[in-house]
Amino acid sequence: MPATQKKPVTRNLTQAEIDEPPEELWTRVIQEPVGKGTIPIAEIRRAVREVKKEMRDAEKSGIPLKWLKKK
Amino acid sequence: MDASYNKNVFINCPFNEGYDPIFYAIVFAVADCGFTPRCALEMGDSGHNRFDNIKRLIEESKFGVHDISRTELDNNDLPRFNMPLELGVFIGARKFGSSLHKKKKILILDTHKYRYQKFMSDIAGQDIRSHANQASQAITCIRDFLNDFAGQKTIPGGKNVNNRYEQFQQALPGLCHKVKMQVEEKTYNDYCRFVFEWMKGAD
Numbered sequence: 001m002p003a004t005q006k007k008p009v010t011r012n013l014t015q016a017e018i019d020e021p022p023e024e025l026w027t028r029v030i031q032e033p034v035g036k037g038t039i040p041i042a043e044i045r046r047a048v049r050e051v052k053k054e055m056r057d058a059e060k061s062g063i064p065l066k067w068l069k070k071k
Numbered sequence: 072m073d074a075s076y077n078k079n080v081f082i083n084c085p086f087n088e089g090y091d092p093i094f095y096a097i098v099f100a101v102a103d104c105g106f107t108p109r110c111a112l113e114m115g116d117s118g119h120n121r122f123d124n125i126k127r128l129i130e131e132s133k134f135g136v137h138d139i140s141r142t143e144l145d146n147n148d149l150p151r152f153n154m155p156l157e158l159g160v161f162i163g164a165r166k167f168g169s170s171l172h173k174k175k176k177i178l179i180l181d182t183h184k185y186r187y188q189k190f191m192s193d194i195a196g197q198d199i200r201s202h203a204n205q206a207s208q209a210i211t212c213i214r215d216f217l218n219d220f221a222g223q224k225t226i227p228g229g230k231n232v233n234n235r236y237e238q239f240q241q242a243l244p245g246l247c248h249k250v251k252m253q254v255e256e257k258t259y260n261d262y263c264r265f266v267f268e269w270m271k272g273a274d
Contacts, residue, residue, distance in 0.1 A: 041264065047249035048268045051242050067245040 073131065075107060076171070080217070081132035082110040083125075083157040084180075085141040095262060096206035097136060099236050100213035102266050104226045106134065112259035125157055130172075134220070135161040136213065138180040140204065142190060155191055162194075178216040180209060207233050239269055 058065045080101045084094055101108040109128050111121060129135070137158040142150055158179065165175040177197055181187055184201040187194055198216065202209035211229030218226045226232075246265050247254045257265075 041268070043250055044246075044264050044268050047246050048265070048271075050249055051245040054245065055242060065245065067248050 076131060077133050078105070078107045079109050079128075079132035080106045080134040080136055081128050081161065082108055082136050083154055083161070084110070084136070084138040085151065085154065086112060087141075090138075090141060092206045093138070093140075093202065093204070093209050096210050096236060097138075097213055098259075098262065099239060099266055100210040100232055101136070101217070102263070102270060103232050103235060104214055104217040105221060105224065106217055108263065110259065113263075126160065129157070129161050129164055133174065134176050134178070134217070136178045136180065136216070137161065138202075138209075139187060139191070140180060140182045140202070150190070158194070162197075176216075176220060178212065180212055206236075210236060239266065242269065 054065055082094075082097060082101070084090065084097065086094070098108045098110075109132050111125050111128065114124050135158070137154060139154050139158065142152065142155060144150055158177075161175065161177060164172045165177070166173075168175075179187070179194065179197050179199040180202050181199060182201065182204050184199060187199060200212045200216075202212055207229075210233050214226055214229045214232050243265065244254050246269075247257060252261065
């Protein structure tokens with residue numbers, strides 16, 4: 001491993017953590033996210049909540065969403 | 072070894088626009104089946120040695136999905152051989168690695184099931200499946216492969232996973248819009264965050 005490369009931090013997980021949903025595991029194992037993904041996770045959670053609600057509402061009302069990808 | 076090893080799925084595939092529909096479908100399917108997708112893109116443009124990163128991912132992953140469908144001649148009349156190279160490292164790890172690595176599981180994807188015989192016949196005997204360049208078929212291949220290793224859980228059928236993927240795809244432009252991002256601007260890490268949060272089922 002080159003001297004400039006930081007060794008990833010790893011540790012053994014508990015059984016409870018092993019049984020966790022994979023998304024929790026994923027955020028733990030990716031300890032060095034250095035890409036452009038810097039949007040706070042809370043903002044993504046909010047976006048998911050809003051989009052799911054808007055999709056449900058659109059389905060009920062029959063009015064298509066502007067951003068909804070056409071089939 | 073970190074306990075996440077048993078859930079990590081190393082995705083070895085081309086990274087280009089033409090392959091994106093299959094790539095993103097595979098990432099979604101792996102996550103939807105309860106496993107953790109791992110690929111070289113998660114390191115972004117970190118500047119680390121790319122091949123060192125790939126070897127680390129292979130070391131950390133019990134499963135490997137290797138798509139050799141883009142092993143074809145480029146503009147220079149030379150084949151793209153990164154995918155077969157990384158497949159070879161994965162097979163080598165299984166052969167020569169510790170007892171942990173000897174249990175590695177491999178799925179090889181190609182456009183046609185027996186195309187490999189023309190350029191890599193020595194891999195005969197591996198689990199090779201055809202996605203016929205169809206994202207939906209790739210999803211079913213991933214589901215069927217991982218279902219064998221899902222422990223006591225049964226993963227819903229390929230059609231079901233495909234339906235969820237279609238719904239997620241419809242939502243993706245809205246998700247990007249909400250966080251002030253164009254769909255084409257999303258990185259691999261952005262995409263994974265969207266996928267995992269979407270799957271949590273928060274209403």
